[in-house]
Amino acid sequence: MELGASGCEKRWLVFLVMAVLLLVRGGALAQESAGGSGGSAGLRPGGTGEAPVATQPVPPQSDHDSSIRFGPHDLIEVNVYNVPELTSKVRVSNAGDVYLPLIDYVHVEGLTQEEAQKLIEKRLEDGGFVRSPHVSIFVDEAASQGVTVLGEVARPGIYPNVADHKLYEFISQAGGFNPSASRKIAILRKNQADPIRIELPRNLADDTTANVDVEPGDTITIPRAPIIYVVGDVGRPSGLLVDNGQMTVLQALALAGGTNKTAKLSGARIIHKGPAGMTETKIEIKKMLEAKSPDVTLQADDILFVPVSGAKVMASRTMEVAMSAATAVTVYSVRP
DSSP: OHHHHHHHHHHHHHHHHHHHHHHHHHHHHHHHHHHTTTSSTTBOGGGOSOOOOOOSOOOOOOOSOTTOBOOTTOEEEEEETTOGGGOEEEEOOTTSEEEETTTEEEEOTTOBHHHHHHHHHHHHHHTTSBSSOOEEEEEEEOGGGOEEEEESBSSOEEEOOSSOEEHHHHHHHTTOBOTTBOSEEEEEOTTOSSOEEEEOOSSGGGOGGGOOEEOTTOEEEEOBOOEEEEEESBSSOEEEEOTTSOEEHHHHHHHTTOBOTTBOGGGOEEEEEETTEEEEEEOOHHHHHTTSSOOOEEOTTOEEEEOBOHHHHHHHHHHHHHHHHHHHHHHHHHOO
16 A cells, blocks of 8 residues: 555656646747737847847858859749748849848849848838848859850850869860860950960860869850861862961871872962952972971961872873883793
8 A cells, every 4th residue: 555655656757847847838939929919030020029038049141152243034032031931932033133021132243242242231221120130041053153165165154163273174074175176266255355365275175274264154165176277189188177377288288188199289279268269379389398498387277289290190100101011021921
């Protein structure tokens, strides 16, 4: 009987403690409800009423790079501490504005994250909507921070740039150069009239000084390398890509397999298409080979034409006929 009584006392003690906890919790909830009955914490509709002093620590600023400046089509999320009703996820318009509750349109284009936060806080404070507001902005999509890569790469497109990036990194992200890519590229930058022109080495690892910084909104253009055409009496008539921007007559002939034995070296000429139409320039290939005449530099889309020498063709055919006759005589003479 004594054990049974002791067990009952323990159970009653547990019930009593639970009841006290429930009463304490209920009082706290009632106090919190009473504090919020006058509207949302921190809000002063129409500029009336006092906002309760926040008892919780203010959340830290967003950890995004504060140097990023907002631009059209960026998707941002605006939060006002302790006022969830003012949370908005908006996209920056073409005019650089965002629409926010109570304060209407706010121009944020060109502002950093910190600058935009201070501007929104001032609009809320000056309008009497929130007392001592604290605004945090988070970037969901940094569309205006992208870098466009165009031209002779494997995957042209827009690539995000939310941190410091180098030129070589974007070329790598775009899949590298196509075989027809020129090594003379240009970077178009906002609010800058003249493009930044860079000449890259054939092997990027050979020279890292060309690996310049790329800024958000830049456009990297990789043009097609100039083509020089070699036609006529040469080993391999073809179009030659000039990835370094320059090629001379002798270099073009070497890449085209050289001239044939029947070529008329004194009759070679360069056909160039200019604003006034097609022009021809005669060149002396034999003198160039003998270093008696300077090697001529070709321009993009030039045609190097090496004609056939009729005299050499006739001499070649005469030699072939003579060789055929001599062979026939020799064969005949050795037959029994």
